[in-house]
Amino acid sequence: xxxxxxxxxxxxxxxxxxxxxxxxxxxxxxxxxxxxxxxxxxxxxxxxxxxxxxxxxxxxxxxxxxxxxxxxxxxxxxxxxxxxxxxxxxxxxxxxxxxxxxxxxxxxxxxxxxxxxxxxxxxxxxxxxxxxxxxxxxxxxxxxxxxxxxxxxxxxxxxxxxxxxxxxxxxxxxxxxxxxxxxxxxxxxxxxxxxxxxxxxxxxxxxxxxxxxxxxxxxxxxxxxxxxxxxxxxxxxxxxxxxxxxxxxxxxxxxxxxxxxxxxxxxxxxxxxxxxxxxxxxxxxxxxxxxxxxxxxxxxxxxxxxxxxxx
Amino acid sequence: xxxxxxxxxxxxxxxxxxxxxxxxxxxxxxxxxxxxxxxxxxxxxxxxxxxxxxxxxxxxxxxxxxxxxxxxxxxxxxxxxxxxxxxxxxxxxxxxxxxxxxxxxxxxxxxxxxxxxxxxxxxxxxxxxxxxxxxxxxxxxxxxxxxxxxxxxxxxxxxxxxxxxxxxxxxxxxxxxxxxxxxxxxxxxxxxxxxxxxxxxxxxxxxxxxxxxxxxxxxxxxxxxxxxxxxxxxxxxxxxxxxxxxxxxxxxxxxxxxxxxxxxxxxxxxxxxxxxxxxxxxxxxxxxxxxxxxxxxxxxxxxxxxxxxxxxxxxxxxxxxxxxxxxxxxxxxxxxxxxxxxxxxxxxxxxxxxxxxxxxxxxxxxxxxxxxxxxxxxxxxxxxxxxxxxxxxxxxxxxxxx
Numbered sequence: 001x002x003x004x005x006x007x008x009x010x011x012x013x014x015x016x017x018x019x020x021x022x023x024x025x026x027x028x029x030x031x032x033x034x035x036x037x038x039x040x041x042x043x044x045x046x047x048x049x050x051x052x053x054x055x056x057x058x059x060x061x062x063x064x065x066x067x068x069x070x071x072x073x074x075x076x077x078x079x080x081x082x083x084x085x086x087x088x089x090x091x092x093x094x095x096x097x098x099x100x101x102x103x104x105x106x107x108x109x110x111x112x113x114x115x116x117x118x119x120x121x122x123x124x125x126x127x128x129x130x131x132x133x134x135x136x137x138x139x140x141x142x143x144x145x146x147x148x149x150x151x152x153x154x155x156x157x158x159x160x161x162x163x164x165x166x167x168x169x170x171x172x173x174x175x176x177x178x179x180x181x182x183x184x185x186x187x188x189x190x191x192x193x194x195x196x197x198x199x200x201x202x203x204x205x206x207x208x209x210x211x212x213x214x215x216x217x218x219x220x221x222x223x224x225x226x227x228x229x230x231x232x233x234x235x236x237x238x239x240x241x242x243x244x245x246x247x248x249x250x251x252x253x254x255x256x257x258x259x260x261x262x263x264x265x266x267x268x269x270x271x272x273x274x275x276x277x278x279x280x281x282x283x284x285x286x287x288x289x290x291x292x293x294x295x296x297x298x299x300x301x302x303x304x305x306x307x308x309x310x311x
Numbered sequence: 312x313x314x315x316x317x318x319x320x321x322x323x324x325x326x327x328x329x330x331x332x333x334x335x336x337x338x339x340x341x342x343x344x345x346x347x348x349x350x351x352x353x354x355x356x357x358x359x360x361x362x363x364x365x366x367x368x369x370x371x372x373x374x375x376x377x378x379x380x381x382x383x384x385x386x387x388x389x390x391x392x393x394x395x396x397x398x399x400x401x402x403x404x405x406x407x408x409x410x411x412x413x414x415x416x417x418x419x420x421x422x423x424x425x426x427x428x429x430x431x432x433x434x435x436x437x438x439x440x441x442x443x444x445x446x447x448x449x450x451x452x453x454x455x456x457x458x459x460x461x462x463x464x465x466x467x468x469x470x471x472x473x474x475x476x477x478x479x480x481x482x483x484x485x486x487x488x489x490x491x492x493x494x495x496x497x498x499x500x501x502x503x504x505x506x507x508x509x510x511x512x513x514x515x516x517x518x519x520x521x522x523x524x525x526x527x528x529x530x531x532x533x534x535x536x537x538x539x540x541x542x543x544x545x546x547x548x549x550x551x552x553x554x555x556x557x558x559x560x561x562x563x564x565x566x567x568x569x570x571x572x573x574x575x576x577x578x579x580x581x582x583x584x585x586x587x588x589x590x591x592x593x594x595x596x597x598x599x600x601x602x603x604x605x606x607x608x609x610x611x612x613x614x615x616x617x618x619x620x621x622x623x624x625x626x627x628x629x630x631x632x633x634x635x636x637x638x639x640x641x642x643x644x645x646x647x648x649x650x651x652x653x654x655x656x657x658x659x660x661x662x663x664x665x666x667x668x669x670x671x672x673x674x675x676x677x678x679x680x681x682x683x684x685x686x687x688x689x690x691x692x693x694x695x696x697x698x699x700x701x702x703x704x705x706x707x708x709x710x711x712x713x
Contacts, residue, residue, distance in 0.1 A: 029373050029374070032375065032659070032660050034406070034410045034414070035410075057376075057406065058376045059376075060373075060374065060375075060376055097414075100410070100411070100414055100537075101407075101410065101411070102411050102536055102537050102538065103408075103411050103538060103539050103542070104536070125407045128407055129407050129408075183536065206534075206535055206536040207536075250649075255588065255649050256651075257587055257588055257591055257649075257650070257651055258651040258652065259651060259652060259653075259656070259658070259662070259666075260658065260659075260662070261652070265662055265666075266422065266667060267651075267666070267667070269422060283422075284422070285418075285421070287423070288422060288423065294422070
């Protein structure tokens with residue numbers, strides 16, 4: 001199996017929140033990541049779901065995610081809660097980071113519910129960088145809020161705002177006057193982020209960085225068999241689940257220069273002339289992924305039955 | 312139960328000094344001795360550990376958590392010595408400090424940028440090769456091709472003024488000498504240290520960079536607060552330190568390789584799309600960047616040996632790229648080989664962020680040559696240069712025949 005992760009532990013960390021620890025099936029070191037990064041997990045139901053990495057990047061052999069059971073969702077989180085077991089192996093893409101942490105003198109973190117997940121490694125980073133930080137963590141009730149014990153052990157900078165105790169948090173009051181040395185990171189439901197944006201209206205525009213929960217738009221994706229057509233030779237190759245495009249090319253005697261073989265370095269980029277790639281790399285940004293005219297053949301696959309490559 | 316032995320006493324010691332003049336001119340004996348003696352050895356001359364095994368070098372490069380670069384990627388240990396210049400960013404920065412500068416550079420040097428530059432660079436390469444051929448085809452390929460081409464296109468792309476391009480090479484020579492000991496080579500470079508460092512620092516200032524170049528884009532990232540205004544000039548500087556000499560010598564080595572392997576040149580002419588693979592094979596074969604140091608962050612086990620905290624390990628990329636445990640017939644330069652996975656650009660978190668830029672520079676120049684030059688042969692014996700860290704040529708006299 002290429003580009004897959006094995007479930008090594010699962011643990012209930014709050015009402016409806018399951019933490020899952022993942023490792024390489026062969027025990028190899030996983031691709032590195034930075035705080036704010038997420039994984040694409042491909043579930044056996046054909047759904048792709050994105051989860052922020054919330055573990056310790058100093059552990060090079062494990063990823064950790066936390067999954068909220070979404071009642072009216074399309075079933076991705078429910079499947080993970082109900083069916084994912086230790087030992088299961090899931091294909092994945094990434095890690096990628098659309099919510100990177102930038103250097104700052106002080107950090108203010110605003111989390112709502114499961115939005116705490118990308119912020120956890122950022123808080124670790126602030127601690128490690130010896131930067132002052134504060135966290136406003138809102139949720140419905142304390143038992144629904146993951147990682148509270150861990151956060152509260154960090155000291156007095158954490159304000160927990162459980163709705164059943166204190167109502168909706170007053171973000172503006174918590175943020176205070178514009179602070180030219182601080183950066184605000186927010187992740188959570190739209191209402192909280194809108195309130196945060198409004199509260200930051202008088203701050204410098206670069207101060208606020210947020211990640212919104214977006215409804216996953218990518219439809220079915222799974223490791224289905226597909227055909228790779230090589231334009232220059234007309235060769236057709238069948239790529240089965242468990243085999244990478246790169247391996248298929250090599251078996252056919254077509255050499256593509258590679259380096260990391262984890263989708264992180266960008267060496268094996270190949271132009272795509274027809275068909276839709278299923279991007280699993282950490283390199284291409286949203287614009288390039290959308291363009292769909294190139295792919296990293298070491299990890300990426302096809303969303304269509306056939307891909308024509310400029311080889 | 313195996314008992315881990317610890318530190319210097321636990322591994323074979325090697326008396327050879329890698330920075331002795333004879334080893335700098337030809338490193339083969341030193342690299343072979345280190346690699347074939349043991350997975351990890353101790354170098355008495357400098358009290359550092361060294362490895363030339365592919366799998367051990369790769370493990371150290373992949374394990375950024377325990378083997379760090381913040382204490383310098385040269386011989387000097389910043390835990391105990393003061394660096395001669397502010398440490399390079401992101402080259403000599405560990406996470407968290409590494410993350411933001413690295414991300415900015417990755418974006419600035421990304422695939423879209425290179426696609427935009429390819430046509431211009433190909434035209435520059437075509438023009439350069441036409442000019443060289445018009446001059447009769449007898450060239451010092453070191454000056455006329457390997458230096459001339461990168462020194463034109465890369466600083467242009469960074470947004471530097473057109474003058475003093477040769478001084479960029481002199482600065483790179485200085486930087487890579489400074490990764491070694493304070494020997495005669497360093498002293499020779501150091502004569503111009505103050506002047507060149509001051510000049511490079513001024514080049515990295517915002518007002519001296521063309522607004523369309525990589526340098527200005529790095530400064531723009533500091534406007535967005537993706538990096539700090541203090542980091543911006545250092546990130547620009549990393550392009551000038553790490554992006555010029557390495558590429559120049561990489562191109563020199565591929566030209567030397569083809570001049571001395573005419574059958575491989577014929578293959579490239581028949582199939583110019585092999586240029587990309589050829590360049591990486593040359594980078595594997597010659598390893599223009601020979602040495603990188605990492606430092607243990609904490610007590611750690613490597614190759615069965617317990618190393619103490621803050622110990623320097625010399626990673627011999629040139630030895631690893633010739634490790635017979637990984638490469639078949641490693642001394643042979645051949646387009647038959649798939650050089651994928653070589654360590655000439657490093658590996659892992661700190662892998663060369665400009666590797667795709669270097670590849671494209673080499674690719675367009677080789678393509679221009681392959682389309683026009685039937686024979687590429689030595690015109691006189693080439694002269695090796697010496698540098699504490701790089702594998703370099705002083706002159707490379709070639710005859711190019713249409």
